[in-house]
Amino acid sequence: MQAAVVNRYGAPDVVGIREVPRPAPRRDEVLVRVRAAAVTSADSRIRGARFPAGFGPFARLAFGVFRPRRTVLGSAFSGEVVAVGAQVRDLAPGDEVCGMTGMRLGAHAEYVTVPARKLARKPSAVSHEDAAGLLFGGSTALFFLRDKASVGPGMSVCVNGASGAVGTNAVQLAKHFGATVTGVTGTTNAGLVAGLGATRVIDHTRDELAGVTERFDVVLDAVGNLSIASGRRLLNPGGVLLLAVADLGDTIRARGNVVAGPAPERVANFEFLLGLAAEGALRVVIDRIYELSDIAEAHRRVDTGRKVGNVVVRP
Secondary structure: OEEEEEOOOOOHHHEEEEEOOOOOOOOOEEEEEEEEEEEOHHHHHHHHOOOOOOOHHHHHHHHOOOOOOOOEOOOEEEEEEEEEOOOOOOOOOOOEEEEEOHHHOOOOEOEEEEEHHHEEEOOOOOOHHHHHHHHHHHHHHHHHHHHHOOOOOOOEEEEEOOOOHHHHHHHHHHHHOOOEEEEEEOHHHHHHHHHHOOOEEEEOOOOOHHHOOOOEEEEEEOOOOOOHHHHHOOEEEEEEEEEOOOOHHHHHHOOOOEEEOOOOOOHHHHHHHHHHHHHOOOOOOEEEEEEHHHHHHHHHHHHOOOOOOEEEEEO
């Protein structure tokens, strides 16, 4: 099968298409023909060995000290079941599924093996591209807003980085939960963010978020340019600061009304998001779709920091 292989850390050009053996599912696994996979900021960071401050040594130990231990990147994907392991009973060839592979990665390929328990069924009303694009940013936004901040009716939520993969979902989910949403983005994406449900849009090219006098019940930073100190200044009494991107220092110091750290990959959360998308209550924002052969270009697009929503490849 063809796969996007990264044999060394570096710029997007280190990603090359190679012929590699097709994996075989273990007893509790499913072999999936990948129809679409997201190229995320996490993929970009791993490929370039560019990790948030303080995380570098630990990330190298996890992903490979001198070169990537997992040479095929990609976590969020959608596709069709091709074969199942001997212990799998609730999935069969032909079923359309989606999910995330976590630290195993491997989704930037024609086929990937995944434990059956980590897969969600893809609704027919949701395309493979939308399913793949939804899971990474959607599950992160859902975890922080619903599970950590209990966002609900009457609350005010500020989303910093409202036009990215996490941000576009966060704006919509906060609105869905009944909150009033303020989105922080650039000039060119202000209309998009307003259309997703933000009552107010702050243009970060004109106004520094740290200088805003308004206070919020919840602030979600999906960019990584708020510290605990600067974020807390934006909160109402009893407010919650959510750091979806943080350096090691702020991650360690996060406690009380500050939450940081990775979001878990839960099938129940995938199913919740897919249900909203199937109903038309959640729009998956796709920046660009590339063929797998153009994955280096996909990485370049992510590296610009200007992608809107999600970048997707089709193996």
